[in-house]
Amino acid sequence: MVIAGNWKMFKGPAETRAFLEAFEPPEGVDVVICPPTASLHEAARGPLTVYAQNAHWEPEGPYTGEVAPEMLAELGVQGTLVGHSERRQLFGETDEMVARRARAALTAGLGVIACVGETLEQRESGDMGLVLKIQVEAIAYACEGHDYAIAYEPVWAIGTGRTATPQQAQDAHAFVKGIADVPVLYGGSVKPENAEELLSQPSVDGALVGGASLEPGSFHAICEAAVRVSTP
Numbered sequence: 677m678v679i680a681g682n683w684k685m686f687k688g689p690a691e692t693r694a695f696l697e698a699f700e701p702p703e704g705v706d707v708v709i710c711p712p713t714a715s716l717h718e719a720a721r722g723p724l725t726v727y728a729q730n731a732h733w734e735p736e737g738p739y740t741g742e743v744a745p746e747m748l749a750e751l752g753v754q755g756t757l758v759g760h761s762e763r764r765q766l767f768g769e770t771d772e773m774v775a776r777r778a779r780a781a782l783t784a785g786l787g788v789i790a791c792v793g794e795t796l797e798q799r800e801s802g803d804m805g806l807v808l809k810i811q812v813e814a815i816a817y818a819c820e821g822h823d824y825a826i827a828y829e830p831v832w833a834i835g836t837g838r839t840a841t842p843q844q845a846q847d848a849h850a851f852v853k854g855i856a857d858v859p860v861l862y863g864g865s866v867k868p869e870n871a872e873e874l875l876s877q878p879s880v881d882g883a884l885v886g887g888a889s890l891e892p893g894s895f896h897a898i899c900e901a902a903v904r905v906s907t908p
């Protein structure tokens with residue numbers, strides 16, 4: 677089971693170092709942290725698996741503000757998120773861009789967690805299946821032949837304190853797995869209090885944790901929930 681912490685635009689190098697000093701992962705769970713770009717170098721010196729939050733599809737070029745997967749690999753970064761809903765919603769990333777980012781990262785030897793998820797409007801208008809199908813198919817097509825993971829993160833549950841019910845998560849994960857047979861992490865207001873129930877669902881293979889990954893104690897508690905769920 678994978679527990680990944682998406683730090684978003686929080687924690688510079690000094691705070692990253694302080695987190696790593698305070699956090700020791702429990703045995704029996706694959707822990708990943710995704711610090712902001714400025715803290716990747718510091719994070720990669722520590723003992724945890726480190727993923728970036730995004731990566732470009734070209735190995736180099738005139739792309740101001742972007743970072744190439746090969747450069748991340750050189751830093752000791754082991755993978756990257758792609759397609760986070762904040763990238764899609766706030767920075768205009770399309771399914772095609774997300775797919776290209778994912779494929780380039782995999783080709784450069786990085787791991788990938790590709791994020792998908794519907795907005796509340798899409799869920800309520802009955803378009804959830806269509807939206808997820810388009811997002812997942814674009815990723816699956818681009819990543820064929822590679823190992824990668826998907827994170828299902830309903831946009832209405834991200835940073836809102838509103839979590840999908842375990843059954844809603846299970847249904848969406850089963851749907852995603854019907855299109856791409858890969859591990860699927862759940863994301864959206866995962867907290868120590870709800871982690872165990874969400875992670876117990878048969879099609880939930882881990883979690884992508886935002887807010888609750890910033891504090892060593894709460895992130896540790898979520899990792900422990902994953903260990904309990906995976907121990908028969």
Ligand code: PGA
Nearest residue numbers: 834835864865885886887
């Ligand atoms: P959240 O964020 O846990 O703070 O809702 C999850 C994410 O955006 O990956």
